[in-house]
Amino acid sequence: MNDPTSFHHIAVVGAGAVGSWFGAMLARAGHPVVLIGRAAHVEAIRRGGLRLESGAGSEIVAIGADTDIAAVRGAELVLVCVKSPDTEAAARAMAPHLKPGALVLSLQNGVDNAATIARHVAADVAVVPAVVYVATALPAPGTVAHHGRGDLVIGSPDAALQPRLRAVAELFIAAQVPVAVRADVMAELWRKLMLNCAYNAISAIAQQPYGRMAARAEIRALMRAAVEEVVAVARADGQPLVLDECVQAMERLGDAMPAQMSSTAQDLARGKPSEIDHLNGFVARRGEALGVATPVNRALHALVKLIESARTP
Template sequence: MTSTASSAADVSLLRIAVMGAGAVGCYYGALLARAGHAVSLIGRQSHVQAVQQRGLRLETALLDVQVPMQASTEASAVQGADVVLFCVKSTDTEAAARAIQPWLAPGALVLTLQNGVDNDERVRAVLDRRTPVAAAVVYVATAMAGPGHVQHHGRGELVIAPSPRSEAVAAQFGAAGIPTQISDNVRGALWAKLVLNCAYNALSALSQQPYGQLVQAPGVTDVIADTVAECLAVAKADGVTIPGDVAAAVRGIPATMPGQHSSTAQDLARGKPTEIDHLNGYVVQRGEALGVPMPLNRALQVLVKLAEARRGSGG
């Protein structure tokens, strides 16, 4: 079952906290704040200070506006929120979940908007079992252009798992200009997104090229196709049903996001740890457990880790 909630549903405005206010969280937070919801961003000091002083600058193809909202460096800012958009890096999932746990309101929905396929399970393992946690699959191209400044480059849909609050959340998100579906097969949709990330993120990071330019190089599309084949073999062995035509979706990325650098490329360029262990590395881990060879995904993981170490040492 996949359904699109009606934006006309009779639901009140939400109090929303964004835990880990990077590009994804800031984009959705800005749209929700513009629609009248009370949004609090939780992020790094320089970013928080910029938002407190000027609001969040939202730059898209159609508008460039300052959006007033609350911002804090403290996890306690989730207090009183109806919905927490959980947007931290996959490497920080458990630590961030522990940080917000004492402050969550009873019944608050924690919506994981992260790369990887198991973050909702990892959050659920930390939080009180009565706290609803739902995974979300994010299809958006965004980047931070500086403290307090998010740029949108394309798309923006969400697919979220069922929960006691998912219908109301989907209705309000839809009314705010965020196309939102509820699906019983979010695990499959997360895997579909994982395959896209495994196909492009490492190559974009290692070359520091956007998707449209990347695929012009000889041999790149063959490497992408072989990487995808490995991922699909692991998914099949793991009993995952991936919706849609994944191969077609992979081929379409350079056309829909030609100027986008992967999040892994952005992290590597800034000397920050990447999520590669939760992307290609996750596929390698599951492949090892299931007896499926993963030579290309393993190579991409190792090459990104080597590049990380080099950047980290100032090389």
């Protein structure tokens, strides 16, 4: 009988910057990992391995790579790292290939991706949300660059899953990736959503890094207004976020990552669709459903969508 706390094969679905970095950390610790991603990235990895760049220097990590979603077959642990708009399609595509009893971690922005995945996979596949705190980029195919942090929060209220989640945490910690296991992971997801709603759209609209945003009092006031709305919607949705704590976290992020451009800013600069519908747009929709006004988040969402419509094919 298979040990549900052992992971002999790990697959990363959506091996962009985030997925490639976490996959690289596990692979360099000796675990068999396959990255499932775009053709150019996969071909470069197959030719010369995955180049991992960080403040400590540059190294080549031996790791599997494939363009076919069927490469999840046999994996006990699957990390889903696709953009939120692609979650449903990815879940449908991988569902027929998932190993019975597999554990799927959603390493994605937003608060509803794990539930979306769970709707499409078999009942015996456990789907767990993970909150990701890492600054990464793909400067070229076959290369992932690490710019800061690199930790996870995972969790589930299901008591039966706790031994497996502890095993996942031990797996990552041994690979130098800090992991906290918390039953209230949904509250942590909302806190991450709050930070994304404060920074992502404004960084994208202005094409400015976090430090320059935080340096301007009027922008800090705008960010605080967005945070206040997210906290109000979260509370109405049953997540008791504390406003003062959220504002402090918002202020710390600008100081901690002054040179960081938001993922939404990077998407718009490259003419790619963003995740804004699952960030400020989600808050606006959820607020409307719960009777909570969200004019700031609604405006930020609308402005990003306007820019996006002009830049994406």
